[in-house]
Amino acid sequence: MRDFRDVKAMAQTLRDTLTTKAVTISHSESLELVSRMLGVADWNTLSALLHAERRDTATPLTRLNTATAFYPAVPLRDLVPFPHAIYPMFVGRQSSVEALNQAFEGGREVVLAIQREAAVDDPRFSDVYEIGVLAQLLELEPLGDGTFRVLTRGLRRVALRGFAAEATAYRAEVADVSEAAARDARDLIRRIYQRFQDYTAAHGILVPDIWLFFDQMRDPGQIADTVATRMKLPIRDKYELLATLDPMKRLERIEALLDLPQRPVSANYTATKRRALDYADRRRHQYATLEHLLLALIDDADASIVMLACDADLDKLRQSLVQYLDNELKHIVTEAGSAVPTPAFERVDQRAVLHAQEVGNPAVTGTDALVALFPEMRSPAARMLADQGVSRLRVDKAIVRNAAKDKA
Secondary structure (H helix, E strand, C coil): CCCHHHHHHHHHHHHHHHHHCCCCCCHHHHHHHHHHHCCCCCHHHHHHHHHHHCCCCCCCHHHECCCCEEEEEEEECCCCCCCCCEEEEEECCHHHHHHHHHHHHCCCEEEEEEECCCCCCCCCHHHECCEEEEEEEEEEEECCCCCEEEEEEEEEEEEEEEEEEECCEEEEEEEEECCCCCCCCHHHHHHHHHHHHHHHHHHCCCCCCHHHHHHHCCCHHHHHHHHHHHCCCCHHHHHHHHCCCCHHHHHHHHHHHHHCCCCCECHHHHHHHHHHHHHHHHCCECEECHHHHHHHHCCCHHHHHHHHHCCCCHHHHHHHHHHHHHHCCHHHECCCCCCEECHHHHHHHHHHHHHHHHHCCCCECHHHHHHHHCCCCCCHHHHHHHHCCCCHHHHHHHHHHHHHHHHC
């Protein structure tokens, strides 16, 4: 037995086997059964034993304070928050909604816990990473589809000592963590400043305020968090940055990640992302959503060819998107400021980079973004694509056909 993933694989095999025999059990029940099969009282005990054997060196348990406190908690599937940053989130799980309601009735503080696996619908303590972020709730607004838009500001890192759904809401027991004393990092910060300019240009990242941060901040840890927030990285890599408590080591990790070979972003896709933000700004929308992005992809030279190959009616798709943006997003109209991408927008953008790397594309294009949009199944953008008969399977086939034509 190597780690908790082996136990989860056994639990999934058990569930699948019982399903063939017309016996249905939940994910948590299968974990409890496997734990007992291995001679351990319950899953929480087994998980603790396994985690004790596989603690990441990036998680500095020796720095934990002994005092703990309880807070309402929200598990995040595919977002790693950092202190000092403001995050718009869209919450749908009932236990998360109840936790947010409790937080607003109390001190407006909530623990943001990062899930190890996004597919887990009912996470337990073993399903979240050890380090999370205590955040302040700024806004909570119900949406028409039953979900909530919540605006949070990261306050500080915390270590999770417990996490569970108590009654109807998630709740976490946490301890404060102490970061190592900051040392003089001016030379390292200067190198990261230069590398990050190249990184943002290659990835088409719009960060008009980042240079102001570098000029005004002298805290290496805060500079590291500011850069990490904007980097396009897999969840595991971002979490390792969050869990690195020594500011100098965090900056060194960032420098190494910035030095890794990166896929450049094509000029067409860079223009497409700017166009999506422009669509949001014209409507005075506070956020740029996937629907803004999909509307921009209709005029993207690479993505539009693929959608046409899937027999999509782009005029009808455009009409549906414009109607949605003009009529269904009035709740995010603001009087001032520029639109910022939602976490879903940023997830798609990040997955587009990873897709380009996986398939060997020389640059990230609108086609990669189109492929990256399909996992956002609950979004109106994905539903509108489905209405046009555009599926991931058909897109993949269209990409292969177009590639064969280009080689012919």
